[in-house]
Amino acid sequence: MSSAKQTQLTTRLAQAGARVDKATGAISVPIYQTASFGHPGLGQSTGFDYSRSSNPTRLVLEETLATADGGHRGFAFASGLAALDAVLRLFVPGDKLVVTEDLYGGTYRLFEKIYRPFGIEAIYVDTSDVVAVELALAIPRVRGMLIESPTNPMLRIADIRTLATMARARGILTIVDNTFLTPVLQRPLEQGADLVVYSATKYLAGHNDVVAGAVVTATPELSERIGFLQNASGGILGPQDSWLTLRGLKTLTLRVERQQENALAIATWLVKHPRVRRVYYPGLPNHPGRGILLREKSGWGGMISFEVDDPACVPAILAGVKIFLFAESLGGVESLITYPSVQTHADIDEATRGRLGINDRLLRLSVGIEDVRDLLDDLEAVL
């Protein structure tokens, strides 16, 4: 992202909701904990009728999300999966989607347990492989493509711009799950994507204290369709959680920058550690996706996966860390450590896990904003 856009984003996020309440001038947008709104008269509306359709607190969050991604409109949902579910409802039985193969386990479950019986099929492809994607997009009745980049937990990078161009030529919708990099470090809509989805629980809210999801659309037509689905199926985000997510967004740039700075230092340190076999981090010089991220002026993010030499020592590492919390999720101010083969990716069969590289030596770090010296000391002690 250019530095001018970065500047605007930092400034806009800091002041999100600051000039909304004209009645009192309150600097923080009020939490409108209300279901319904009175009408000025018959056939008249204040613009708000019923909170499922639109709520003033949620609206400020949604406008902020749209601005952050440079999209047409933003939509806030009860969770990341509720957001993705609304996007998948754009498709009809018989449609197929090309999907990143090492994707988030919850998304995989949504496709396999909910949408496959309903007649919508996911075709799993390594989206860091342009040729493989090109072949998959040519399959009849492919109507959509869902990309996660970087992937979880292997941190593979897709060339969103190239893939979106190929999809557009065939009239296929490109959807990017931008949870890992956020609009601060990656701008999928500017690279040609049609829709961006988020688990806002992670970096956007950023404090491991709220569950939320978001969709940002590129065009008025998609806004209308997602808006209809949000209101019709109703998986909205409540006013309290909308307000907390907005509060989180105000420090998004600062947090993500510090997390990335810490992550690069940790990844560089892990590479040199004798007990570490492999390190997966897009900011490392030998990472295959680094060139794409550099070209797009994207960042590396705060996630690292690495393999230790002996799986037998994993329980001691997980029990021994003092600053890293041993917990699922990611993107918060606190550093977390996860064991993907047992936790986040247990639903994926062993053969697939093996092919992807999710083995019993693999650990994943979500790096927080603590002092990096303490994080390194903590890892040094358990390794």
Place this chain on the structure above:
Amino acid sequence: MNEQTKIIHSGRDRDPYTGASSIPIYQVSTFHQNDPEHLGAYDYARSDNPTREALEHTIAVLEGGARGLAFASGMAATSSVLMLFQPGDHLVVGRDIYGGTYRVLTTLFKRWGLQVTFVDSTDPDAVRRAITPATRGLFVETPANPLLQITDLRAMVAIAHEHGILAITDNTFMTPHLQRPLEFGFDIVVHSATKFLSGHSDVIAGLAVTREADLGKKLKTIQNSFGAILGPQDSWLVLRGIKTLGVRLDAQQRSAGELASWLSGRKDVKRVLYPGLESHAGHAIHAQQARGGGAVVSFELADGPTAVAFLKRVKLPLVAVSLGGVESILSYPRTMSHAAMPADERLARGITDGLIRLSVGLESTEDLIADLDQALRSESSSSRQ
């Protein structure tokens, strides 16, 4: 553990029962007792609430004190601390303390029988001279508001120790991230946690920390008896705010330093008051007791009409009272914080009609400079006409 890590992991960073990575909001007034003869750690939420206690523990760790206590506002914290004194006791108080503290001392506590002498605390000799046999406490603020004068914290502690009196300071402008008065020997630190600690202009809260456990126990008795406690929702929000205290204040301070230098270079700005500038009278002392100049910059324009026109032209900072939020806030002391002070008294203190205070937020420095520049430029061009 380094300070930035302490901010995130003060020891209450997870719920002991469920492992939740955010302390639960205990929206509760009372607690069931399993044994009616031996009550548990919690009985009634005015006395102790687990969410508030997590915040109290955190601020104590950050300030390096024995006990932290959370109150309904900065003024509730200060007033509760003042209740440690008896009618007839005398206090020496910095002349440039926060207006709300001045008001409570000269109204409520005056009626209650507390004697107060206000002195220029930047002059340790003046402080020493003000002490009488009845003096029991010393209350200062540094940097002071809105002129950002610097009081020598170590000198204040020396005076307090000579006379065996309590040394109290309001650390709102600096926070423990930049200045830790208890480490110099102060007895009590108070905060308006509404400002930098919570940091999002969305909660009203106060905190007090004592260096020693005994004094903490006395203040705890006052908190419980008087009852101006902070509720669980607000306690939790302040805790959430503290998680980003380090990254926020570092960015805000960096930006404030750049803005102060930029303002200093302008002909249409009469003077810039920022303790991070070497030209600032208190710079050397401040540098010995704090890690940087903070995020509040005051500056003076030609006159009142110029200042008012400037405030009407700025687009980015909000024009409001308060400070310390993620949003930049411009305040006009003449009509806001010092409106109640007679004009001659206000002017004698250097709070002129052209004085403006800027609390620097998280917006990009470039954007802030561009906005202040356009507001100042239009002002200079219109005043030439």
